[in-house]
Amino acid sequence: MAKSQNYWQDIQTLQSKEIISELIEAKENRRALLIISDTGLGKTNSIKIFAKKMPRNTYVITVGDSFKLEDIVNEIIASLGMEIPERRERFGYRAVGIKIKLDQIKKKIGEIVEGGGEPIIILDEAENLKPSVLKMIKELYDAIIDDCSIVMIGTDQIMDAILNRKHKNRQSVPQLYRRFKAGIRYVSPINKARDFVPFFKTYIPNETGLQDLLMQCCENFGELHDYLEPLLRYADKNSKPVTEELFRLIHKMPKLKR
Numbered sequence: 250m251a252k253s254q255n256y257w258q259d260i261q262t263l264q265s266k267e268i269i270s271e272l273i274e275a276k277e278n279r280r281a282l283l284i285i286s287d288t289g290l291g292k293t294n295s296i297k298i299f300a301k302k303m304p305r306n307t308y309v310i311t312v313g314d315s316f317k318l319e320d321i322v323n324e325i326i327a328s329l330g331m332e333i334p335e336r337r338e339r340f341g342y343r344a345v346g347i348k349i350k351l352d353q354i355k356k357k358i359g360e361i362v363e364g365g366g367e368p369i370i371i372l373d374e375a376e377n378l379k380p381s382v383l384k385m386i387k388e389l390y391d392a393i394i395d396d397c398s399i400v401m402i403g404t405d406q407i408m409d410a411i412l413n414r415k416h417k418n419r420q421s422v423p424q425l426y427r428r429f430k431a432g433i434r435y436v437s438p439i440n441k442a443r444d445f446v447p448f449f450k451t452y453i454p455n456e457t458g459l460q461d462l463l464m465q466c467c468e469n470f471g472e473l474h475d476y477l478e479p480l481l482r483y484a485d486k487n488s489k490p491v492t493e494e495l496f497r498l499i500h501k502m503p504k505l506k507r
Contacts, residue, residue, distance in 0.1 A: 256481040257474060259298060260447050264436050264470075268295040268402070269302070271434050275398040276303055276369045281390060283375075283429040284402045286436035289469025292402050296373055306366040312377040312403075318385045321378075322350045325370060325389075329357050347385065355392045368397040375403035380410055380422060387425040394428075401429070439469055448473060452481060452491070459493040476500065 268284060268291075275282050286292050293311075300307045308328040310321065323333055331353065361368045370393075372378070378386070378401070390399055401407065411422050441464055448470075449460045467473040480499055484491045497504060 256485065257478050258451065259294065260451060262291060262444055262447065262470065264290045264439070264444070265295040265298065267434075267436050268292060269299050272296070272299045272369070272371070272400060273303065275400050275432075276307070276367055279367075279394070279396070279398050280400075280432055281394060281398070281429050282400045282432040282434060283407070284400065284434045284436065285405050285408065286402070287438055287469065288404055289471030290436060290439060291470050292436075293373055296371060296402065300371075306361055306368040307371070308369065309371045309373060311373045312375055314377045316377060316382065317379070318347060318382050321372075321382055321385065322347055322354070322389075325354055326350060328370075329354065331357055347388075351388060351392050354389070355396075358393045358397045362396045369400065370397060371400045371402065373402050375401035376406035376410075377403070378407065378410065383410060383422045383425050387422065387428060390425070390428050441467070444470075445473060448477070452477060456491065456493060459491075459496055462493060462496065 264286065268286070271282055271284055272295075274280065284292075296309055300309055308325065310324045310328060312321070316324075326333055333350075358368055370389075372386075386399070386401070393399070411426050445460075445464065445467070449463075453459050463473060463476060466476055476496075480491060480496050483489070483499055484495060489495055494504070496502070
């Protein structure tokens with residue numbers, strides 16, 4: 250089977266440059282960072298670019314909405330290339346407790362540093378972290394921050410959880426906030442008139458009508474990709490020019506009145 254053509258390039262935006270710069274700084278100086286960005290501004294793609302640029306001892310965990318405390322710890326252990334520890338019992342094996350796993354993570358991180366490594370653990374989509382898991386992040390911080398950078402990246406929803414903005418019957422996590430407070434970084438919000446320009450110049454430099462239409466349709470880079478990439482793919486496969494008319498046809502928008 251032929252390899253799928255990649256129609257979308259990694260164009261460096263102001264926002265991605267900010268995220269990558271912060272990750273590099275954390276990688277080199279052992280920092281605890283909480284990077285907050287609006288949705289659709291390329292957080293995950295920026296992490297991928299950083300991990301490709303500095304792959305050694307870079308461990309990326311993508312947090313799922315259903316993740317529990319044990320899931321995060323097990324993901325970190327797997328990323329470190331370790332086997333999840335188990336305790337042998339009479340009728341088989343049983344996973345050990347969180348405390349023992351954190352101790353093993355600390356030991357492994359220490360070995361990496363002794364070998365000249367600069368480990369960094371990145372928790373992507375951190376807004377999915379539940380309060381109980383956030384408390385565990387505090388324990389993880391205390392265990393490894395002297396040897397390893399910890400970075401949480403997500404939308405501002407993570408601050409809702411840490412500071413208990415919306416759920417008055419839940420506890421906040423002030424100890425975690427204290428540990429990450431000096432490392433909170435807000436990524437620049439999008440300015441479409443400025444930030445869409447590199448994409449327009451790359452893909453549709455002469456289609457001013459289509460550019461105006463995309464400015465109306467899209468609120469962020471993610472939406473710009475979702476609208477524009479299918480157009481580029483269809484146009485290439487069918488040897489058609491990239492035009493506003495073709496865009497409207499593909500996305501089933503009303504035709505222009507002449």
